[in-house]
Amino acid sequence: MVGSADLDPISGGATLMVSVNVRPGLAEEYRRWQDRVIAAATEFTGYEATEVHPPESSEDNQWVIAFRFAQSEQLTAWLRSDVRKSLLEEGYALIVDQRIQDVLLGGAPVYRQPVTAIISHEVRPGHERDCGYWWDKALAAARTFPGFMGSEVFQPMAGVQERWVAVIRFGTHGHLDNWLESDVYAEHLVAGHQYFTTYRVRKVASSFSGWFRFDKGATSDVPPNWKQAFTVLLALYPIVAVLYYIGAALDDIGVPLFIQLFVESALSVVALTWIAMPVVNRYLAFWLIPSRVRTTSQQLAGAGIIVLGWVLSLVIFGFISHAFS
Secondary structure, eight states, X not given: OBSOOOOOOOXXXXXXXXXXXXXXXXXXXXXXXXXXXXXXXXXXXXXXXXXXXXXXXXXXOEEEEEEEESSHHHHHHHHHOHHHHHHHHHHGGGEEEEEEEEEEXXXXXXXXXXXXXXXXXXXXXXXXXXXXXXXXXXXXXXXXXXXXXXXXXXXXXXXXXXXEEEEEEESSHHHHHXXXXXXXXXXXXXXXXXXXXXXXXXXXXXXXXXXXOOSSOOGGGOOOHHHHHHHHHHHHHHHHHHHHHHHHHHHHTTOOHHHHHHHHHHHHHHIIIIIIHHHHHHXXXXXXXXXXXXXXXXXXXXXXXXXXXXXXXXXXXXXXXXXXX
């Protein structure tokens, strides 16, 4: 074993970088074995994440795997464990030469932190279809900008709330600002003013995938985008509905608009990130995590819960809206 080391139990994060050449024709066997190694690592205290980088071409056999632990002593426990040693013995037949591993102490791994723009606005009566066409053109233009990662547009729900909400993701703050400050965006915004009466933009330093972090599982267990969108809508709609009444109350007592926007943005981020999404993730993990979905009945059950949640939200807030109208 090349590069193996004992770590001093100091504070700070620790990353194990492993490089290995897989024997030709055994890539799938190695992948299955590596999944077992990752599954074993997740059972150890302090495990945070794993990144697997397969070969970039068919001629290349080198795999690179990074294991991240919260503390160096926790990584040491994994390195010295009998479970890991046993798995390594099983995997020796799959590799050429020796594994090369490096331990990186301290600091945090460098990740690109996506950023999300949440745009909401109220449409002028009779211009709903025009607004939909406008969004199609605006998002088509946004897709041509560097760093664009995806978007979802949620239409109003009659009798409950009249706002359209668009969620647009870019790779970095710089990418998002480049789009928001561009002449192309400005031209679309000017053209859209004839269709809506209010227009609010909020930035969240995260993508929706950041709201779908589960305690265990490899990167292949990231929920599909459509499930993320459905689940975020389930959690987001009640928050947006409540914030609508909070905004109205703040307006009634004369709170300036810029303060209202700050308060609503802060409350929505806190409620969605630390309250609503963790609860939804916990109870829908059987449906969200791909590796846990093994039957059609699970798919239908999860989708049914989502739809039921939407219906209940509409009924509850529809009743509230009618009662206060």
